[in-house]
Amino acid sequence: MGRRAKNKQGDPAPLVESNGIAPSAPKKHGKRKADTDAQSKRPAKKLKEAPKVKADKRKAEEPTSTVKAKNAVTWDDVQDGGSGSEGWEGIEDGNILRAQAKSLFDDSDEDEAHGFVGDLDEYELDESDNFHDSTMELDLGPDEADEPELETSKLRSKRSKQAERPTKIIPTGSDASTNSEDSEDDGPINMENMEARSRALDARAAREAELDIEELRRAAMEGDDDEEFDGANDMEEDEVAEADGDGFVLPTAAEREAEKAAGGPEVHIVQQRMQHCVRILGQWKKRGAKTGRKRSEYIDQLVSDIASYYGYNEFLAEKLFQLFSVPEAIEFFEANEVPRPVTIRTNTLRTRRRDLAQALINRGVNLEPIGKWTNVGLQVFESSVPIGATPEYLAGQYMLQAASSFLPVIALSPQPHERVLDMASAPGGKTTHIAALLQNTGVVFANDANKTRVKSLTANVHRLGCKNVVVCSYDGREFPKVMGGFDRVLLDAPCSGTGVISKDASVKVNKSERDFSLLSHLQKQLILCAIDSVNPNSKTGGYVVYSTCSVTVDENEAVVDYALKKRPNVRLVDTGLEFGREGFTSYRGKKFHETVRLTRRFYPHVHNMDGFFVSKFKVEKRVKHQKKDEEEGENEAEVATAGDTEDVAFDDEADKQYLEEGKRMRMKAKGFRVPPKLDQQPAATAP
Ligand SMILES: C[S@@+](CC[C@H](N)C(=O)[O-])C[C@H]1O[C@@H](n2cnc3c(N)ncnc32)[C@H](O)[C@@H]1O
16 A cells, blocks of 8 residues: 555545435536636636645645535536636535546446456455545655745746646647637637637646646756756755755665565655655756765665555556656656546437537536547536436436547547447447447447456447447457458557556556566557458558557557557558657667657646557558568668567467467356466566
8 A cells, every 4th residue: 555545534525425316405407606616616727826735735726515506507608618606606525526526437437448457367456445545745845944935936846736737638739729829819808708718728738737748858868857956956055955854865775675674664754755866866967976876776766665655566666657757757646646537428329519518517517528629528527416327328418438538539530331340349438439420320340358348338339329339249369350341440458557547546556567568468469450350442441540548668659569560561640639749769778660659648647638548550451562561671670679579579389378368268258167377377478
């Protein structure tokens, strides 16, 4: 259990009782909150000059009320920014939104957003471990008492901004339209320009946040990381020493082990040490040599402290830490402690977003369109009714779905009358989205290897009125033998779920090196089958979208790069997504094909959505490309390191073990008695 858990508060008071009935009597038709209250509920615009909150910023910023809705507002009001002096009243409960977010997802189809490893291993979640309840937040600044006011604010200016970020899902800088920005100078705020203003502020905040992070990242990568802590740079050395805490001595590896064996230090010590390490690492060029220690020692200590502070196993803490610069890593870990916004997708087979929004507003749901990048998404800020049990939900007018999981379907862009395969589809968030984009024409084969999950897939397909879906349950690796010739294939692959840690904290502790190795292997097998299931002669399509809700390179760029090497007839194309970071083209000594930059990464701390990865391939005829690719293969060999080659080659013996294990699981699912698990044998060597 993480250090943070030691400081946990009690569970937040639920918005609705477990029987689904609201505790107070806010049953009157929906109202938006009065302006003042709305500020605490609506997206918090990032104000750089806003006073920094030292203690639990999240708690301070969270709304403190149950909902009392009075007069109905209309969707037009919402689109105009949802202003008005009437609305929500009577703020009482400090954790309402977080509690609601949890309860909203608990009773519905939210598990579609999770990575799943089902066929590989059975993971156990210890329900008693609640890593979400944390009352302390890492403060990268020094203690106020030790600092002159000016220096304090300078040092703080670069610390984790998660709590200051807009609570809206963030269209990033690249998504921000110049129009909406211009609108800011168009005179006084009124109902007509409110939404544009609001969007412009969000976009600007997002851009600033992204630029900050980019800046830090670049600085760290160039080794010019002293820039990160400009406040500290202005200080004299002895002042820095003072700010760091006189007499701080970095423990040796042996001391660290001894400390762990003794149960670990108190949380405030861990916190101070993290601050110290982050600061020193941020000034390494200037101060590193004077510490008399190696940079790697500071990194080791920081990773170990991150693991204990946020409750990760050290292996995963390190793996995730390596994806970012030091300050950005802290942002990422912080973001995983905060729930993502509750979002729903309008089922356009049953209703229009405007009508759905109006119906839900009338029930007391406070919502808004997610952003310009989707015309079917709604973000729910609060509700007096359980979002997973409204009449509209039961009538299939919407799907409770994480915003990030819209992205692969947008990238897939299925066209009416096409034949589409959703290779790993349960519980059907994306399948039903595809069916809607096909307007119930063509056909979607919704496959999933897990029969239990297929039940919820089938239920969702029925509830949402999808008439063009055929549900099936094969191991994806059996395609295209089972069936091929698809215009488009979506492979939303089983993954480790490192992008959805805020929803499933068990990921923090239940993933080992072996899991990543097994998953990467399975993903590589599945992606080849997905590619081979596409009809390269498709007149309208010929595409594969590969996505995961994980942020690790092994499960993303490495898989995509593997597919490029193994299937010369495919190439990566633009995903068509307006935002998201470029995929890595090199990572820790490995080089990937340069087109891997066309893939897109999404992060909780940057985009305020689950961590996600999306890539899109165009599949062409094999023969046509074989010659060309043989030539290209030689070029690739030039950029590929020895490590690459090692990574992508399958070891037949290892394959045998994975296939046996898959077979064993399938037999078990069919009710046969099966021999003991093969994973009791020595761990498979990485391919
Ligand atoms: C990330 S989830 C899919 C979520 C789904 N696309 C949605 O949007 O609702 C991954 C799915 O892969 C399935 N799966 C695992 N191994 C598989 C395999 N070998 N073949 C097909 N599906 C598999 C799991 O049962 C799980 O439902």
